Amino acid sequence: MNDHINILYVSLSGNTKAFIQKLTTELAKQSIIVNSINVRERPTQKKLLEPFVTFLPAFLKGGNGIDNGFKEILxxxxxxxxxxxxxxxxxxxxxxxxxxxxxxxxxLTAKQYANDFGFPYLTDFELKGSKSDVTKISALLIKKQSENSLAIEGSADTNA
Ligand SMILES: Cc1cc2nc3c(=O)[nH]c(=O)nc-3n(C[C@H](O)[C@H](O)[C@H](O)COP(=O)(O)O)c2cc1C
Structure with missing residues (x-):
């Protein structure tokens, strides 16, 4: 099984970054290294060569909780x-x-991305996330990571 998880994310006011840090600490206890890119801090685009999971906070223009806004900003x-x-x-x-x-x-922005790019919407959390969010999302990422490893092993067999 891979011993690392790759994360691409953006954090403007620090909540998502704080959550990724808590996740990194939690996964390190299970000997899993998190490699993360915060696009806000590392904006130079690079081709990503390995599977990764994306984290995205919503910043939409308009909308006040009653009337929805849909336009992505920031x-x-x-x-x-x-x-x-x-x-x-x-x-x-x-x-x-x-x-x-x-x-x-x-x-909502993450749901829009799932729809636009065609990858699955896995789950969500609020602001910096709670302790139970860290536990739940760590477990989810470990499960996804092992599915990816199996898929990679499976494709190697097919190509052999
Ligand atoms: C201008 C603005 C628009 C926002 N729009 C939404 C929104 O449409 N839906 C939502 O769930 N949260 C919205 N938020 C809340 C942010 O998604 C939330 O604070 C998030 O944790 C910010 O993540 P960050 O600190 O990593 O940048 C908005 C916040 C701001 C400042």
Whole structure:
């Protein structure tokens, strides 16, 4: 089984970054290394050569929790990163976040990405995430990672 998990994300006000840090600490206890790129800090687009999971907080223009807004703002550098060199094809899922005060608009951008790029919407968490979010999402990523390893082994057999 792979001993690392790759994460592409964007964090503008630090909540998602704090969550990724908690996740990194949790997974390290299980001997899994997290390699993460925060597009806000490392904006230079690179071709990503290994499978990864995306984390995306919602920043939508308009909408107040009653009237929905749909237009993505501020997070578009992550969208461009996924488009660059077809990076999105290596993405095996997206985890959304936001603030539940936005009601139906909660974590909506990640749902839009899943729809636009065709990868699965895995789950979501609010703001910096709770302890139980860290436990739940760590377990989910370990499960996904082992599915990926099996898929890679399976394709090697087919090509042998
Ligand atoms: C201008 C603005 C628009 C936002 N729009 C949404 C939204 O549509 N839906 C939502 O769930 N959260 C929305 N949020 C809340 C952020 O997604 C939330 O604070 C998130 O944790 C920010 O992540 P970050 O600190 O990693 O950048 C918005 C926040 C701001 C400042």
């Amino acid at each position: 997070t578009t550098p992550l969208r461009r990163y996924l488009e660059f060199a077809d990076n999105y094809k290596q993405c095996y899922g997206i985890i959304g976040s936001g603030n539940r005060n936005f009601n139906k608009q909660f974590a």
